[in-house]
Amino acid sequence: MTLLSPPRPALIEAFSAPKGFGDQTLRDRRPDAIELLGGIPDPSVLPTAELAEATARVLARPGAPALQYSRTEGIPALREWIALREGVDVHRVLVTNGGFHGLAIAVQTVLERGDLVAVDNPVFPLFLRGLELADARVLPVRVGAEGLDVDALAAQLRAGARPAAVYTVPEFHNPSQSSLPTARRRELVDLAERYGFVVFADDPYRELRFHGEPESLAPFHDSDHVIHVNTFTKTLGPGLRLGWVVLPERLIPDAVALRSRQDSHSSTLVQAVVAELLTSDETLFDRVLGRARTLYRSRAHTLAAALSASGSFEVTVPEGGLFLWPRLTDDTVDADRLAADASAEGVEYQRGSFFPSGPGTDADRHLRLAYGDTEESSLREAAARLGRAVARQG
Numbered sequence: 001m002t003l004l005s006p007p008r009p010a011l012i013e014a015f016s017a018p019k020g021f022g023d024q025t026l027r028d029r030r031p032d033a034i035e036l037l038g039g040i041p042d043p044s045v046l047p048t049a050e051l052a053e054a055t056a057r058v059l060a061r062p063g064a065p066a067l068q069y070s071r072t073e074g075i076p077a078l079r080e081w082i083a084l085r086e087g088v089d090v091h092r093v094l095v096t097n098g099g100f101h102g103l104a105i106a107v108q109t110v111l112e113r114g115d116l117v118a119v120d121n122p123v124f125p126l127f128l129r130g131l132e133l134a135d136a137r138v139l140p141v142r143v144g145a146e147g148l149d150v151d152a153l154a155a156q157l158r159a160g161a162r163p164a165a166v167y168t169v170p171e172f173h174n175p176s177q178s179s180l181p182t183a184r185r186r187e188l189v190d191l192a193e194r195y196g197f198v199v200f201a202d203d204p205y206r207e208l209r210f211h212g213e214p215e216s217l218a219p220f221h222d223s224d225h226v227i228h229v230n231t232f233t234k235t236l237g238p239g240l241r242l243g244w245v246v247l248p249e250r251l252i253p254d255a256v257a258l259r260s261r262q263d264s265h266s267s268t269l270v271q272a273v274v275a276e277l278l279t280s281d282e283t284l285f286d287r288v289l290g291r292a293r294t295l296y297r298s299r300a301h302t303l304a305a306a307l308s309a310s311g312s313f314e315v316t317v318p319e320g321g322l323f324l325w326p327r328l329t330d331d332t333v334d335a336d337r338l339a340a341d342a343s344a345e346g347v348e349y350q351r352g353s354f355f356p357s358g359p360g361t362d363a364d365r366h367l368r369l370a371y372g373d374t375e376e377s378s379l380r381e382a383a384a385r386l387g388r389a390v391a392r393q394g
């Protein structure tokens with residue numbers, strides 16, 4: 001079996017540095033620079049005014065209970081809202097400080113030191129950082145046009161691989177856009193039950209679907225071998241640091257015991273404000289999503305069309321999420337030089353090679369372009385600059 005090389009810490013630092021908080025950003029050096037780096041929600045579609053009103057109402061409650069300690073699992077009003085949305089019993093919901101924290105809880109609840117973990121190939125790099133907590137070994141499994149290649153995983157299992165967990169982003173994969181169809185989810189869960197591993201289904205982009213119905217969560221929720229990890233980061237704002245995990249019954253006691261030994265619980269105030277926001281107006285969340293989906297769909301289509309027109313990229317128009325994963329059409333283009341030339345042209349993105357990948361993918365021939373927080377005129381300009389950067393190698 002082929003193991004993945006460890007993540008490169010400097011690159012992970014670069015990936016996780018939020019815009020505006022870094023030392024010197026490209027925009028400082030070049031004011032007209034266009035950054036397509038992170039999957040960041042656009043401030044215009046976050047419910048800022050509604051959050052301010054909800055905060056005022058919560059703090060006006062007699063005795064200000066939102067300023068007190070609360071239960072490790074989360075406050076009831078928020079857990080009930082999440083449980084309804086997920087379609088699970090409320091006691092399976094554990095509120096977290098965002099998706100990354102949910103992954104850390106999954107890792108620490110399930111893994112023993114040195115365990116093998118099968119992961120998306122290419123993979124969201126911060127998950128690998130979370131795995132360092134468990135000193136885990138990593139087995140890459142290719143992600144294709146239909147998400148994690150469950151047949152490839154099955155072949156690895158037949159060949160003797162015994163992962164304790166499988167990590168995948170099942171909907172609008174980061175970085176490669178694809179989604180795992182419902183039938184494939186069932187096959188993945190069947191493998192989990194047969195071979196005894198736990199699936200960490202990391203789902204922050206699920207709600208950002210541009211067309212049609214989301215893939216079913218039932219295969220995940222019907223199994224006692226899946227932890228479903230989600231977050232309000234992409235819908236209400238990453239600064240809230242609020243998310244949740246849906247746990248299988250048998251893992252609840254360990255996860256809650258772990259959490260009570262960490263920080264005891266997520267901020268009561270943030271939970272209370274979000275619960276107030278979501279329950280005081282039952283249609284608000286769907287209205288927020290509606291605005292976000294319309295904006296991101298339009299931006300995704302604009303960027304995809306502009307890049308296709310340049311002839312330098314093969315593009316699959318995204319069906320949701322915040323990323324475009326175009327592939328260079330010309331295999332002689334040097335992808336590292338392209339990133340440097342693009343930076344000189346004033347456009348910054350994540351190179352495909354930034355995402356740790358094992359054999360069997362061509363991630364290094366791709367670019368990951370985040371379009372969520374960039375206006376359409378700038379996206380067209382970014383595509384033109386990328387076209388010029390490719391042409392420099394002609």
Ligand SMILES: Cc1ncc(COP(=O)(O)O)c(C=O)c1O
Nearest residue numbers: 098099100124169174202231233
């Ligand atoms: C695949 C994936 N998982 C988890 C996260 C982390 O989410 P959060 O900001 O809620 O910790 C992200 C954020 O970009 C992500 O892309």
